[in-house]
Amino acid sequence: MVISASNRDSAAYPMQSLFVPFPFVCFTLALATDIAFWQSGNVMWQNFSAWLLFAGLVFGALAIIAGLMDLMRPRTRPLRPTLLSALLYLIILGLAFANNLIHAGDGWTAVVPYGLMLSAVTFILCLVAATVSGRKYARLAWRI
Numbered sequence: 001m002v003i004s005a006s007n008r009d010s011a012a013y014p015m016q017s018l019f020v021p022f023p024f025v026c027f028t029l030a031l032a033t034d035i036a037f038w039q040s041g042n043v044m045w046q047n048f049s050a051w052l053l054f055a056g057l058v059f060g061a062l063a064i065i066a067g068l069m070d071l072m073r074p075r076t077r078p079l080r081p082t083l084l085s086a087l088l089y090l091i092i093l094g095l096a097f098a099n100n101l102i103h104a105g106d107g108w109t110a111v112v113p114y115g116l117m118l119s120a121v122t123f124i125l126c127l128v129a130a131t132v133s134g135r136k137y138a139r140l141a142w143r144i
Contacts, residue, residue, distance in 0.1 A: 012075030019063035020089070024126045026056030027096055031119040037111050046103065046111050049119070053100040060093045082136055088129040095122045 030052040037045035067086075070076045081089070099118040103110050 012073065012079070014067075014070045014073075014076040014079045016063050016067035016070050016081075017079070019059050019066055022059035023056040023063065023093070023096070024130065026052045026059065027092070027119070027122045027126055030056065030096075030099070031116075031123045034111050034116045034119045038116055041108070043107075049111065049115070050100065050103040053096055053103060056096055057093065057100060060089075060096070063089075064093075081133055085129055085133045085136070088125060088132060092122055092125050092129060095125065 030049045033045045033048040033052060036042070037049065067081070070080065095118055099115055099122060102115045102118065
């Protein structure tokens with residue numbers, strides 16, 4: 001495919017799109033490991049949850065940095081997230097940070113009930129953010 005000068009601006013790929021899926025996967029798996037801890041009481045699942053939340057936060061911070069860099073690139077204008085998507089993403093990272101602080105505790109009360117509830121709310125907001133973002137990309141695909 002040859003990219004001409006007229007459609008070159010729409011061909012840029014935002015760097016933030018490389019990092020955004022990682023926190024969603026980590027936070028979803030953190031919910032799964034919280035449920036496993038709730039059902040089994042095995043401390044290994046609590047440790048997995050804490051590490052998954054930490055990894056999601058690290059990749060979330062990288063996504064924010066990449067997103068700020070994308071704001072400076074005029075070629076990524078058509079693929080920038082909407083304001084609602086960006087706000088949802090920041091709320092998700094804030095909830096995950098609070099959840100990580102809760103998971104820093106020891107034993108049963110580090111996960112049940114507040115850590116499990118925060119993981120569930122974070123997961124639901126991840127689904128909402130993916131839906132909101134997906135609508136914009138679907139509209140862009142039909143714009144051709």
